[in-house]
Amino acid sequence: DQQVKQNSPSLSVQEGRISILNCDYTNSMFDYFLWYKKYPAEGPTFLISISSIKDKNEDGRFTVFLNKSAKHLSLHIVPSQPGDSAVYFCAASEVSGNTPLVFGKGTRLSVIA
Amino acid sequence: ETGVTQTPRHLVMGMTNKKSLKCEQHLGHNAMYWYKQSAKKPLELMFVYNFKEQTENNSVPSRFSPECPNSSHLFLHLHTLQPEDSALYLCASSRRLAGGSQFFGPGTRLTVL
Numbered sequence: 001d002q003q004v005k006q007n008s009p010s011l012s013v014q015e016g017r018i019s020i021l022n023c024d025y026t027n028s029m030f031d032y033f034l035w036y037k038k039y040p041a042e043g044p045t046f047l048i049s050i051s052s053i054k055d056k057n058e059d060g061r062f063t064v065f066l067n068k069s070a071k072h073l074s075l076h077i078v079p080s081q082p083g084d085s086a087v088y089f090c091a092a093s094e095v096s097g098n099t100p101l102v103f104g105k106g107t108r109l110s111v112i113a
Numbered sequence: 114e115t116g117v118t119q120t121p122r123h124l125v126m127g128m129t130n131k132k133s134l135k136c137e138q139h140l141g142h143n144a145m146y147w148y149k150q151s152a153k154k155p156l157e158l159m160f161v162y163n164f165k166e167q168t169e170n171n172s173v174p175s176r177f178s179p180e181c182p183n184s185s186h187l188f189l190h191l192h193t194l195q196p197e198d199s200a201l202y203l204c205a206s207s208r209r210l211a212g213g214s215q216f217f218g219p220g221t222r223l224t225v226l
Binding site: 031032034036041042043044045046049089091093094095096097098099100101103104105106 | 117119144146155156158161168169201203204205207210211212213214215216217218219220222
């Protein structure tokens with residue numbers, strides 16, 4: 001059973017527009033969420049995170065929104081740039097737990113110039 | 114530079130060979146991980162070590178054998194692999210097992226002939 005789901009395997013957005021990547025989770029114990037970005041043949045790099053005590057966290061062009069009641073989070077990238085083209089992974093964790101991050105399957109974002 | 118290094122970056126081996134992948138982190142982290150990423154598939158967690166003790170083995174075949182001699186080093190010993198084992202093998206580390214972000218190495222691209 002997938003605890004972290006990214007239902008869109010791919011997304012195409014025009015340069016300059018907003019990219020919205022979605023992630024749903026099923027485990028209500030998760031209280032810390034992260035987004036990673038991965039280029040081909042490289043390891044994922046940490047992008048942004050959010051704790052369950054917040055509903056929004058912003059870092060430059062990247063904003064993560066958390067809706068705990070819906071068990072849903074999203075990553076907004078605005079404006080989107082061609083260099084943002086990559087696979088984005090959502091991950092979740094229970095801070096006081098004893099298990100590692102649970103990753104979603106990823107969404108491939110293509111930003112078209 | 115994420116602070117997690119992996120060697121070799123590329124490896125081609127025959128099915129009867131024995132080889133080892135090495136991972137090293139100088140971030141003072143206590144947890145280390147091996148992941149497998151096959152083409153167009155999600156990240157698959159293989160092994161987890163916390164304070165040098167293996168805490169998770171996600172039904173990985175015995176032809177993959179991990180070793181964690183200390184908190185800074187992690188090895189993955191390979192023997193009698195199959196062509197379907199060809200993938201990107203990623204090492205990651207984190208300060209603690211749960212609740213924190215993982216830092217990934219660049220990966221080893223493994224091809225089994």
